[in-house]
Amino acid sequence: MSLATTMPAPFIRPSGDLPASLSALVWRGDALGRPVTASCASGFGALDAALPGGGWPGFGLTELLLSPAGTLEFRLLGPALGRVCAVGREVVLVGPPHLPHLPGLLPHGVTARQLVWVQADTPAERLWATEQLVKAGSCGAVLAWLPQARPAQLRRLQVLASDHEGPVWLCRPAVAARESSAASLRLLVRPGAGWALSVDVIKRKGPPLARTLHLPAVPAGLSAVLPPRLLNLGQTAVSREADHAVVRAPTPEHRRPAVPH
Template sequence: MQPMFHRQEALEVPAVSVSEASALRSCRPVVLPPAVAAAVWRGDALGQTVSTTWPSGFDALDAVLPGGGWPGFGLTELLLPQAGTLEFRLLGPLLGRIAAEGGRMVLVGPPIPPHAPGLLPHGVGTDALIWVRADTAAERLWATEQLLKAGSCGAVLSWLPAVRSDQLRRLQVHAAASAAPAFLCRPAHAARESSAAPLRLVARAGGVGDDWQLLVDVVKRKGPPLAHALALSAPPAGLPQVWPSRRVDAPRPAVVVSREAGHAVVRAEAAQSRRTASFH
């Protein structure tokens, strides 16, 4: 007697290659919920920050910054060829806006004492400035960290020429919990180093004929890389009223150094009149 058994027919499934399966999946549109779609950022688009932002005072700069201005809830690095020369030309409009709203700016370890008369044209008085004298790197780092943790300042501007990557990460963690804009001023060569700061800019002065321009490179931001430098008209506050533009195409009076005057510089017509008078 033959044993009885049931034979189960195998279902034949057509074979599909990996590339074909990927193509099939890519053809299906993925619809995300609106809340999720708003939180998704694509690397080829300029990121829109969810934090508070302040206009920088330069339309060209706001156009390339995520959120359209200086961000809160994070660090911003200003990388400069020489400390103490360009910071307030770039940040003056922001500091004036914060001072007008009753906020106070804390300066940690500036390389030179703050020049209060130079900030008055921006609307920043001495009552809105707090200068923290910190001579060593450890003191500046500690003071900056405590200010970011407190979160009670209108803005924090700290000069940290030498700081490790792990220290930057810790500062970024504290800055991410504070709505106030936080700026770290570091040397320009630090652009070659990695940093946890989500926004990094390199600023340098323009040439003689550039009408007090600042050239700004955005070396790191939430978005595609910026291929060109921004030319911002940023004269020192109050200086254009007493010192004209440095444009090379502006007419300039001719000057000569007269032997009679020694060290003095006199105009050409004045020197000619003296020589004419000596012949009579």
């Protein structure tokens, strides 16, 4: 008779029976995971409640899947970027699709001295710059646009980001949501009603989130100057919504006769 057949099977105690010091280190798949370090609050209570650790995680890669690029990122990340700058750290942008608009970030507390823009024109340059920044760990947060990143490249960035204390965000097209990714957190971001953002958490350390989050995200530079009727676009009756305009169905007295084309 072999030794293997005589040895009793080890007894695995449930985490609830473990000492408190050990139970805190056990993650159960039906609960949100805990970050390695304190998270950076997103500025949106509903989003923080859905993210492991209650905010944007450090020591990991976060993918933001959105289209078109350059229109929604700063409305979602503006409050968090301001928090990074508030503690004296820099925010580095790699390959943004448009020239960064500093006046739109100033209300969040992002200053010109703390905003660094790396102009990288080719996919290879953007990937290389992002890897070096994450590896160096010298900035408070990295926000990079890598629409053509391949799975192997994402795996490498996730490994590098696991040693980076601050948030590392990658912006990719919404269609990339169909692909697998090594990123520890993935969010699908779309325009919502009025000024809101519709956010789906499609990957996180924890149970799936079946509902869409609707986050009020009026641009900080406009919230103080817009009249109430424009601030509350999401509360008015709309028949159809486009990417850049709200189209209302005309009332009968305002209908115009059809014009032949």
